[in-house]
Amino acid sequence: MIDVINLRKAYGSTEVLKGITTTIRQGEKxxxxxxxxxxxxxxxxxxxxxxxxxxxxxxxxxxDITDRKADIDEHRRQMGMxxxxxxxxxxxxxxxxxxxxxxxxxxxDLRRLKRRNRLVRLRxxxxxxxxxxxxxxxxxxxxxxxxxxxxxxxxKRIGLEDKANAYPSTLSGGQKQRIAIVRxxxxxxxxxxxxxxxxxxxxxxxxxxxxLIRQLADEGMTMVIVTHEMGFAREVATRVLFMDGGNILxxxxxxRIFTNPRHPRTREFLxxxx
Amino acid sequence: xxxxxxxLERFWEVFIEHGGYVKVLTGLQNTVWIAVAGLAIGILxxxxxxxxxxxxxxxxxxKSLEGLCVFYVGLFRGTxxxxxxxxxxxxxxxxxxxxxxxxxxxVIVFGLNSAxxxxxxxxxGILSVDPGQMEAGRALGLNYRVTMMKIVIPQAVKNIxxxxxxxxxxxxxxxxxxxxxxAADLYVAFNYIGSNNYEFMVPYLVMALIxxxxxxxxxxxxxxxxxxxxxxxxxx
Ligand SMILES: Nc1ncnc2c1ncn2[C@@H]1O[C@H](COP(=O)(O)OP(=O)(O)OP(=O)(O)O)[C@@H](O)[C@H]1O
Ligand SMILES: [Mg+2]
Numbered sequence: 001m002i003d004v005i006n007l008r009k010a011y012g013s014t015e016v017l018k019g020i021t022t023t024i025r026q027g028e029k030x031x032x033x034x035x036x037x038x039x040x041x042x043x044x045x046x047x048x049x050x051x052x053x054x055x056x057x058x059x060x061x062x063x064d065i066t067d068r069k070a071d072i073d074e075h076r077r078q079m080g081m082x083x084x085x086x087x088x089x090x091x092x093x094x095x096x097x098x099x100x101x102x103x104x105x106x107x108x109d110l111r112r113l114k115r116r117n118r119l120v121r122l123r124x125x126x127x128x129x130x131x132x133x134x135x136x137x138x139x140x141x142x143x144x145x146x147x148x149x150x151x152x153x154x155x156k157r158i159g160l161e162d163k164a165n166a167y168p169s170t171l172s173g174g175q176k177q178r179i180a181i182v183r184x185x186x187x188x189x190x191x192x193x194x195x196x197x198x199x200x201x202x203x204x205x206x207x208x209x210x211x212l213i214r215q216l217a218d219e220g221m222t223m224v225i226v227t228h229e230m231g232f233a234r235e236v237a238t239r240v241l242f243m244d245g246g247n248i249l250x251x252x253x254x255x256r257i258f259t260n261p262r263h264p265r266t267r268e269f270l271x272x273x274x
Numbered sequence: 275x276x277x278x279x280x281x282l283e284r285f286w287e288v289f290i291e292h293g294g295y296v297k298v299l300t301g302l303q304n305t306v307w308i309a310v311a312g313l314a315i316g317i318l319x320x321x322x323x324x325x326x327x328x329x330x331x332x333x334x335x336x337k338s339l340e341g342l343c344v345f346y347v348g349l350f351r352g353t354x355x356x357x358x359x360x361x362x363x364x365x366x367x368x369x370x371x372x373x374x375x376x377x378x379x380x381v382i383v384f385g386l387n388s389a390x391x392x393x394x395x396x397x398x399g400i401l402s403v404d405p406g407q408m409e410a411g412r413a414l415g416l417n418y419r420v421t422m423m424k425i426v427i428p429q430a431v432k433n434i435x436x437x438x439x440x441x442x443x444x445x446x447x448x449x450x451x452x453x454x455x456x457a458a459d460l461y462v463a464f465n466y467i468g469s470n471n472y473e474f475m476v477p478y479l480v481m482a483l484i485x486x487x488x489x490x491x492x493x494x495x496x497x498x499x500x501x502x503x504x505x506x507x508x509x510x
Contacts, residue, residue, distance in 0.1 A: 050413060077415035087410035091428045100424065101414040180410075187414060 001026045001189070001223060007056035009042055014173025016042045018246035019056070024191075025226065029217045031233035031254070032196075032226045034243035035269055040226040043243065044193050047224065048079045077105070086176040087128040088168040088183070089107065095164040098151035098183045099144075105187075106143035110136070122200030147186070154182035158212060176211050192216065194225040231272055234258050242266045278475075285476035287465065294467040301463035302484065308380050308452060309445040313392075315385025317443070320392025323347065325422060327393070328400050343393070350390035356451045359383050363455040376457040380449070388445055399430035430504070432503050439496030443489050450485075460484060487507045 002024040009017040016039045017257045024030060032040045047049040047058060049065060049072050057066050065075050070103040089097050111123045117133045124130045155161045158178045168176055179196060184192060197213065208234050217236050219225065227233055233240055233254060240257040242265075258274075261267045288294045325345045331337050350358065362377065362383045403426050411421030431438075447506045464481040468474035 030403060050409060073412075073415045073417050075415075076413055081413040083406060083410065083413075085406055087404070087406035087409065089407060089425050091432070092423065101411075101416055104416060104420060104424075112356075184414070215405075 001061060004047075004243055005057045005059070007043070007046060007058065008054045009039075009051060010045060012056045016246050017046070017053075020246075020248055022248060022251060023221065023243065024252070026190075026222055027238075028222055029236055029238045030224045030241060031237035031239070032224065032241045032243060033230065033233060033269070034241075038243045039246045040243050041195050042268065044195050044224060044226050045085070047191075047193060048076050048081055048193065050081070075126055077101075077187050078190045080181075080187060080189035080192045082177070082180050082184055082192065082194045082197050084200050086168075086173070086180045086200070088171075088176050090168055090181055093165050093167055094160070094171075095151055097179065098154060098186045099147045101183075102147040102150070102186050103144055106138070107140060110138060110140065110143065118139070140248040150186060151182075154186060155179075158182055168191070172205060173201045173209045177205075177209045181209075181212055181216075187193070190222060192221055192223040194223065194227070196226055196228065198229060229274065230258070230270075242269065246271070278305045279314045281473055284471055284473050285480070288470045292329070292470065293468045294463070294470075295460070296483075297461065297463035301458055301460040302488075303453070304377060304380075304457060305446065305449045305488070308377070308449045308457075309442065311381045312384030312388050312445050312449075313442050316388025316392040316445075317380070317396075317438070319385065320390035321396050321427065322399055323389060323393035324396035325427075327397050346391050347393055350387050351394075353355045355383070355387050355448055355503065356454055358387055359451065359455050376452070376455045379455060380452045380457045382450065384445060388441060391441055391444075395434050395441065396427075396430060399434035399437075400426055402433050403429045417457055435503060436496065437502050439493070439499070443492050443497065446488055446492060447485070493497075 004020055004022050004024075006187070008015065008016055009169075019114065020043060032044065034040050042051055046053050049058075053066050057064050059065070060078070063161060064070065065072070089095075089100065092100060113134050113136055117136070120131050120133055152161060152164065155164055158181075159216065160175060160179065163175065163179075165169065168179075171179070181192075181197075194213065198209050201209060206229070213223075214232075214236055215224070225233070225237070235254075237254050240250075240252060240254050242247050242257060242261070244265050246251040250257060250261060252262075252264045258267065261270060289298070319363070326339050326343050327477065329336055329340075331340060359380065363379050367374065367379065407425050407429065408418075408421055411425050412418070416424075449459055450461055453465075454457050460481055464477040465474075468477040
C-alpha cells in the first residue's frame with residue numbers, strides 16, 4: 001500500500017533520515033519506537049508530505065507522492081493524521097471541527113461538477129451531436145446534512161455527542177484527542193498516522209485514547225503509530241520498527257523485538273524504557 | 275471672562291445662523307468616513323500583505339512578492355502621511371492623468387497607509403497562532419489558502435482586535451491633515467467658522483472636544499468588540 005524507497009531528509013547539513021526503505025501493507029498496524037531525535041516524527045510526517053523529503057520516493061497505491069505534480073491535498077485526504085497536541089481548531093465547535101473538511105471538499109467537488117456541466121452545455125450549443133451532462137445527485141444542503149449526520153455518528157461512537165457544540169478550550173485532553181481522531185476518520189482515510197497520540201495526556205486519560213485506537217485497529221484500519229507506550233505497541237502492532245539516528249535498525253514482529261531484539265541498540269533502548 | 279462670553283456668542287451665531295453646523299456635520303462625516311473606509315481598505319490589503327509575508331517561500335514568485343511587500347511597508351511607514359497625501363494628489367494622480375475628488379484620494383491614501391501598519395499587526399497576529407492549527411488543516415487535505423482563511427486568520431484577528439482598535443484611533447487623529455489636499459474635514463469646518471469673524475478660540479476648542487469624544491466613542495466600540503469576542507471564547 002505504501003512503499004518507501006531510500007527516503008532521505010536533511011535540514012541544512014544535518015541528515016535526519018538516512019535512507020529509509022520499507023513497505024506498509026494494507027491492514028498492518030506499525031509501531032515506530034526509538035529514542036528521542038531518532039527521526040520517528042520526521043519519517044511519519046514525510047508519509048503525508050507534511051515534511052518535504054530531500055530525496056527518495058514514497059509510493060502510495062503505486063503513485064509517487066513525492067512527485068512535484070502529485071495532488072498533495074488529494075493524497076492527504078486518504079491519510080488521517082493525529083498529533084501529539086491534538087490541534088483541534090480553536091475557533092470552531094467540536095461538530096464544526098469534524099464537519100469542516102468533508103463539507104468544504106463536498107462543496108468544492110459539487111462546484112467543479114457544475115462548472116464542467118456549464119462547459120458541456122456551452123459546447124452542446126454549437127455541436128449537433130449532444131454530450132450528456134455529468135449527473136449531479138447531491139446539493140449543498142445534502143452535503144452539509146450528510147456531513148453533520150456522519151459527525152454526530154462519530155461523536156456518538158466516542159460517547160461525546162453532548163459536546164457537539166462545545167469549544168475545544170472546554171474539553172479535557174483525552175476528549176480532545178478522541179475528537180481529533182474522529183475528525184480524521186470523517187474523511188474516510190485509508191491509513192491513519194499517529195504521532196505520539198498519548199504523550200501530552202494526563203495518565204488517567206491515556207486509556208480512553210488507546211482504547212479508541214485499539215478499536216480502529218480491530219476494525220482493520222491500516223495504521224502507523226509513533227509511540228512510547230511499549231505495552232500498547234506490543235499488544236496492538238503487527239510490526240515494530242526501531243529507529244535510531246535516522247535509520248530503521250530493526251523491523252520485526254513485536255514478540256521478537258520485545259523478547260529477543262537482535263540489534264544491541266534496540267536492546268539498550270528497551271532496557272531503558274521497559 | 276466677559277470676553278469669553280462674547281466669543282461664545284459669536285461662535286454660536288456663526289455655528290447656527292450662518293449654517294456653520296452644516297459644515298461641521300459634513301466635516302465630521304468626512305473624518306469618520308476616511309477613518310472607517312481607510313481602515314477597511316487597510317485590513318483587506320494589510321491581510322493580503324501579511325499572508326504573503328508569512329507564506330512559505332518556495333519559489334521565485336513568492337520571494338519577489340515578499341520583496342515587493344517589504345518595500346511597500348517600508349515606503350508607507352517611512353514617510354509622513356501628509357507627504358503621501360500631497361504626492362498622491364499633486365504628483366502621482368495628475369501624472370497618470372486621473373482626476374478624482376480629494377475626499378476619495380484621502381480614503382485611498384489612508385487605506386494604503388493603514389495597510390502597511392495593519393500588515394505588521396496582522397503578521398504578528400498570524401505568527402501568534404499555534405502552527406499546529408495550520409498543520410491540522412493541511413493534514414486534513416485543506417489547502418493553504420482555505421486553512422488560512424477559515425482557521426488561522428479568524429484566530430489571528432481575535433488576538434489583534436485591541437491593536438487594530440489603536441490603529442483605528444490613530445487613523446481618526448491622522449485624518450486631521452486631509453485639508454492639505456482640500457478635503458473638507460472638521461478642521462476645515464471650524465477654520466471656516468473662525469475666519470468668519472477672525473475669532474478662533476472657541477471654534478478650535480469645540481473642535482478639540484469633538485475629537486476627544488470621537489476617540490472616546492471609538493475606544494468604547496473597540497472595547498465592546500473585544501468583550502464580545504472574549505465571551506465567544508468561553509462558550510459551552
Ligand atoms: N524543522 C527542523 N529543523 C531542523 N532540525 C529539525 C527540524 N525538525 C526536526 N529536526 C531534527 O531532526 C531530528 C529528528 O527529529 P524528530 O522530531 O523526527 O525526532 P523524533 O524521533 O520524533 O523524536 P521525539 O521522540 O523527541 O519526538 C532531531 O534531531 C531534530 O532536532
Ligand atoms: Mg517526535
